[in-house]
Amino acid sequence: MSALLFLAQTVRIAIPYLFAAAGGAIAERAGIVSLTLEGFMLGGAFGAVLGAHYTGSAWAGLLSGAAAGLLLGSVHAVASIRFKADQVVIGVAINLFAVGITRFFLQLAFGSSSNSPRVVGFGSETAGGSAAAFLTNPLVWLGLAAMPVVAFVVNKTRFGLRVRAVGEHPQAAASVGVPVDQVRYAAVIASGALAALGGVYLALDQHQFTDSMTAGRGFIALAAVIFGRWDPLRAGVACLLFAAAETLQIQLQAAQVIPSQFVAMIPYVLTIVAVAGVVGRSTPPAALGKTSE
Amino acid sequence: MTPANARTRAIIEESVLPPLVALVVALVAGDLLIMAYGQAPGVVWRTLLEGTWGNSYGFGQVLYKATTLTCTGLAVAIGLRAGLFNIGAEGQLAAGGFGAGLVGLLLPAGTPALVAIPLCVIAALAAGGAVGSVPGLLRARFGAHEVIITIMVNFIVLALLNYFVAAKLHVPETLHTPEIRAGAVARLSAAMPAFHGSAANWTIVIVGLAAAAVWWFLFRTRGGYELRAVGLQPDAAEYAGIRAGRVWFNALTMSGALAGLGGVNFVLGYKHYYEDGFTGGAGFLGVAVALIGRNNPVGVVLAALFFATLSQGGLAINAMVPKQIVEVLQGIVIIAVATAVPEVRRLLRNAVSKRNAAR
Numbered sequence: 346m347s348a349l350l351f352l353a354q355t356v357r358i359a360i361p362y363l364f365a366a367a368g369g370a371i372a373e374r375a376g377i378v379s380l381t382l383e384g385f386m387l388g389g390a391f392g393a394v395l396g397a398h399y400t401g402s403a404w405a406g407l408l409s410g411a412a413a414g415l416l417l418g419s420v421h422a423v424a425s426i427r428f429k430a431d432q433v434v435i436g437v438a439i440n441l442f443a444v445g446i447t448r449f450f451l452q453l454a455f456g457s458s459s460n461s462p463r464v465v466g467f468g469s470e471t472a473g474g475s476a477a478a479f480l481t482n483p484l485v486w487l488g489l490a491a492m493p494v495v496a497f498v499v500n501k502t503r504f505g506l507r508v509r510a511v512g513e514h515p516q517a518a519a520s521v522g523v524p525v526d527q528v529r530y531a532a533v534i535a536s537g538a539l540a541a542l543g544g545v546y547l548a549l550d551q552h553q554f555t556d557s558m559t560a561g562r563g564f565i566a567l568a569a570v571i572f573g574r575w576d577p578l579r580a581g582v583a584c585l586l587f588a589a590a591e592t593l594q595i596q597l598q599a600a601q602v603i604p605s606q607f608v609a610m611i612p613y614v615l616t617i618v619a620v621a622g623v624v625g626r627s628t629p630p631a632a633l634g635k636t637s638e
Numbered sequence: 639m640t641p642a643n644a645r646t647r648a649i650i651e652e653s654v655l656p657p658l659v660a661l662v663v664a665l666v667a668g669d670l671l672i673m674a675y676g677q678a679p680g681v682v683w684r685t686l687l688e689g690t691w692g693n694s695y696g697f698g699q700v701l702y703k704a705t706t707l708t709c710t711g712l713a714v715a716i717g718l719r720a721g722l723f724n725i726g727a728e729g730q731l732a733a734g735g736f737g738a739g740l741v742g743l744l745l746p747a748g749t750p751a752l753v754a755i756p757l758c759v760i761a762a763l764a765a766g767g768a769v770g771s772v773p774g775l776l777r778a779r780f781g782a783h784e785v786i787i788t789i790m791v792n793f794i795v796l797a798l799l800n801y802f803v804a805a806k807l808h809v810p811e812t813l814h815t816p817e818i819r820a821g822a823v824a825r826l827s828a829a830m831p832a833f834h835g836s837a838a839n840w841t842i843v844i845v846g847l848a849a850a851a852v853w854w855f856l857f858r859t860r861g862g863y864e865l866r867a868v869g870l871q872p873d874a875a876e877y878a879g880i881r882a883g884r885v886w887f888n889a890l891t892m893s894g895a896l897a898g899l900g901g902v903n904f905v906l907g908y909k910h911y912y913e914d915g916f917t918g919g920a921g922f923l924g925v926a927v928a929l930i931g932r933n934n935p936v937g938v939v940l941a942a943l944f945f946a947t948l949s950q951g952g953l954a955i956n957a958m959v960p961k962q963i964v965e966v967l968q969g970i971v972i973i974a975v976a977t978a979v980p981e982v983r984r985l986l987r988n989a990v991s992k993r994n995a996a997r
Contacts, residue, residue, distance in 0.1 A: 378785070380789075423977075424973055428976075428977035428978075429980055430973075430977040434925060434929055435972075435976055435977075438969050438973045438976065439973070441919070441922060441923075441926075441968055442966060444965060445966035446966050446969070448960070448962035449960055452960035453674070458962075561793065564793065604805060606797040606798065606800050606801035606804075607797070607801070613790040613793045616786070617787060617794075620786050620790075621782045622780050629783065
């Protein structure tokens with residue numbers, strides 16, 4: 346198989362990770378735990394299918410998917426920032442809620458417990474995996490751009506400096522006049538929309554919503570953020586690395602060299618190694634998970 | 639403020655408030671969802687109650703589900719008492735079930751229940767405990783954050799178990815192991831025919847004893863005191879001569895073992911084989927159970943009954959409203975309790991300090 350095809354397949358698998366990890370990077374750098382990425386993605390996927398189904402337009406699907414992410418991100422933000430609720434608890438709750446609410450509305454809107462009807466996607470209808478469909482899908486380009494943009498925002502802009510400040514030392518940031526809560530709201534709500542776009546890509550690529558279709562991808566994205574030491578560019582590379590491992594596994598499946606379950610473990614094992622500090626410690630933002638009283 | 643007042647307030651904050659918030663929010667949000675589906679809330683709620691606490695089959699199912707949830711709730715609670723968040727109960731529960739099933743499969747048929755059941759239960763505790771000890775060790779040794787590690791270990795364990803079952807042990811065309819040869823726990827219906835058809839089994843007694851043991855350990859032993867001391871203030875505990883790292887390791891190992899015990903309920907008590915995916919989110923729901931139960935074993939049992947009622951109730955009302963409504967409610971209840979309880983506590987504290995300032 347050609348290197349180009351391998352690359353294309355890797356990118357195809359990496360796009361949802363890149364979107365979600367971009368969201369995770371920005372929220373975690375602002376000090377808010379991103380266990381919610383999975384829920385945001387699932388909400389985005391369902392929102393996209395609803396929008397695309399009722400309007401017949403993939404762009405409307407993109408917008409309604411992002412809106413679902415904004416909504417879920419706002420819930421996370423208000424609970425964690427305004428009410429200072431435990432962010433891990435809220436994360437678990439939003440993920441449970443996203444599974445439940447998408448199933449409920451799948452039943453309500455489409456009368457099915459497993460999947461939605463077929464909806465439009467980007468690119469030509471016959472596509473499947475063709476290069477043209479791949480290259481004309483705006484979500485592919487948005488996904489590839491997401492990480493560099495987030496990296497630029499976090500590392501080079503005034504807003505990014507504030508994000509890093511409230512994530513490392515909110516009291517110090519507040520003392521020099523940074524509106525800590527506002528910065529965090531912006532970061533978390535943006536993370537909702539970004540991660541949701543990962544779900545939008547999945548749903549429109551498969552032309553339908555299926556129950557729990559994100560299948561743990563939000564956690565792989567979180568693993569990428571942590572493995573990338575909370576640096577957006579490194580997190581992006583981690584996403585590509587994880588996706589390449591998956592691609593390799595799919596290619597080798599026929600040969601049965603390594604059982605697929607062991608390839609699926611790679612992101613998690615690497616992340617544990619990184620966090621345990623065996624090779625170069627991965628240290629989280631100092632104020633991660635703490636909303637000051 | 640007098641000590642009596644403080645005590646009353648503490649009881650209200652800790653014991654009454656969370657379940658009250660949970661109940662009210664579940665009712666209000668449930669009403670809205672039911673009406674969105676074009677049904678009358680009163681009728682749906684009545685059907686839910688009749689289908690759970692109103693007949694012995696439904697009640698048996700509630701007891702069965704509450705048994706598993708008590709285990710995962712206790713697991714999360716004991717971790718939080720030590721100041722650690724174990725969100726890997728899902729994988730620990732699965733590992734416990736697998737351990738029990740494997741030993742039950744390896745024992746020769748006809749092993750007396752008095753030998754086989756304890757061996758299988760110990761296997762469940764050991765398997766869950768082993769999974770819990772990994773984040774415990776990494777936390778104690780390297781200071782690695784247990785939330786991250788428990789998530790990651792969770793996925794690794796689930797993938798590993800899936801591999802063992804799918805590649806090595808399964809009955810053809812299924813994702814479950816062959817039936818165990820020994821170690822089956824009898825259904826309650828064998829002694830009380832009213833429970834006929836429900837999955838409730840004598841594991842409930844084992845788990846009840848475990849809950850009592852956890853209470854005794856936490857509040858009546860030196861080890862439990864040390865665990866709570868480290869949970870409240872690790873530095874102060876270290877200064878008092880308690881080795882926090884060791885407490886963290888022990889706490890997460892115990893936490894994993896308790897979650898693993900939950901696997902007994904399904905494997906030994908219900909299906910008599912390990913099945914891939916049998917946990918069905920009960921591990922994650924343990925977070926909710928511990929939260930509503932305020933990390934107290936008694937509260938955990940009550941909270942487990944509440945969530946088990948919702949879960950079984952969903953099946954009872956499925957003809958009127960999609961059963962997924964209860965999954966939505968579970969999420970909403972957790973968010974509401976996690977946000978409302980600290981908020982009310984702050985309001986109460988502000989009110990008291992204002993009153994004190996006015997004096």
